[in-house]
Amino acid sequence: EAQVTQNPRYLITVTGKKLTVTCSQNMNHEYMSWYRQDPGLGLRQIYYSMNVEVTDKGDVPEGYKVSRKEKRNFPLILESPSPNQTSLYFCASSSRGQANQPQHFGDGTRLSIL
Amino acid sequence: TQLLEQSPQFLSIQEGENLTVYCNSSSVFSSLQWYRQEPGEGPVLLVTVVTGGEVKKLKRLTFQFGDARKDSSLHITAAQPGDTGLYLCAGHRVDSNYQLIWGAGTKLIIKP
Numbered sequence: 001e002a003q004v005t006q007n008p009r010y011l012i013t014v015t016g017k018k019l020t021v022t023c024s025q026n027m028n029h030e031y032m033s034w035y036r037q038d039p040g041l042g043l044r045q046i047y048y049s050m051n052v053e054v055t056d057k058g059d060v061p062e063g064y065k066v067s068r069k070e071k072r073n074f075p076l077i078l079e080s081p082s083p084n085q086t087s088l089y090f091c092a093s094s095s096r097g098q099a100n101q102p103q104h105f106g107d108g109t110r111l112s113i114l
Numbered sequence: 115t116q117l118l119e120q121s122p123q124f125l126s127i128q129e130g131e132n133l134t135v136y137c138n139s140s141s142v143f144s145s146l147q148w149y150r151q152e153p154g155e156g157p158v159l160l161v162t163v164v165t166g167g168e169v170k171k172l173k174r175l176t177f178q179f180g181d182a183r184k185d186s187s188l189h190i191t192a193a194q195p196g197d198t199g200l201y202l203c204a205g206h207r208v209d210s211n212y213q214l215i216w217g218a219g220t221k222l223i224i225k226p
Contacts, residue, residue, distance in 0.1 A: 004156070035216075040123075040218055041218060042120075042202065042216045042217055042218035042219050043157075043202065043204075043216040044216070045213060045214070045216075048213070058213065090156050090157075092156070100145050100162050100164060100206075102147070102159040102162065103147075103149075103157070103159065103204075103214065105155075105156025105157050105158070106156055107154065107155050107156055108154070108155070108156055
């Protein structure tokens with residue numbers, strides 16, 4: 001089954017404790033991205049990757065890191081999480097980054113930073 | 115500043131009624147997508163519109179792309195409880211094919 005898998009689905013942690021949210025897709029997609037979703041603000045892109053070893057900042061990259069060492073994986077790293085990073089996070093992939101390509105989303109990771 | 119403005123933000127209506135959701139911008143988009151998101155899940159693509167003036171139908175849902183490719187609408191005929199969800203529009207601006215710009219969404223509740 002074609003899917004984007006995120007882990008963990010839920011995480012409660014404390015300020016400053018490094019965490020990683022994993023994302024894996026099995027569709028051989030070139031393009032992957034991370035979003036955060038906050039009430040009233042919609043989806044805001046954090047980082048995206050056009051292909052292996054190519055990553056770029058989205059609209060809200062501060063406080064986050066990503067890597068794309070393999071095509072299927074695109075982890076999101078919070079080196080020193082802060083309460084303002086409490087949010088619902090989605091990973092998405094598409095076959096290419098160009099227009100008209102549908103984004104396939106994971107089921108989300110709800111992060112709470114205390 | 116939201117580059118894609120969706121309205122209304124929230125809509126609660128009775129089963130069987132019709133409704134329209136709008137997605138507006140001052141920017142021109144090369145394409146525009148509509149997604150539906152249900153609680154606990156990621157958004158799922160409903161349709162992509164590409165040509166100015168284009169109309170696409172998906173059962174009781176009708177999507178239209180504005181002639182100038184700056185706006186879009188989603189019309190639902192005879193809404194059903196299964197249509198309940200968060201509807202999101204997203205577009206690729208003509209000057210950037212790699213970033214999707216998202217609206218904040220319309221939360222739709224259809225009461226039986």
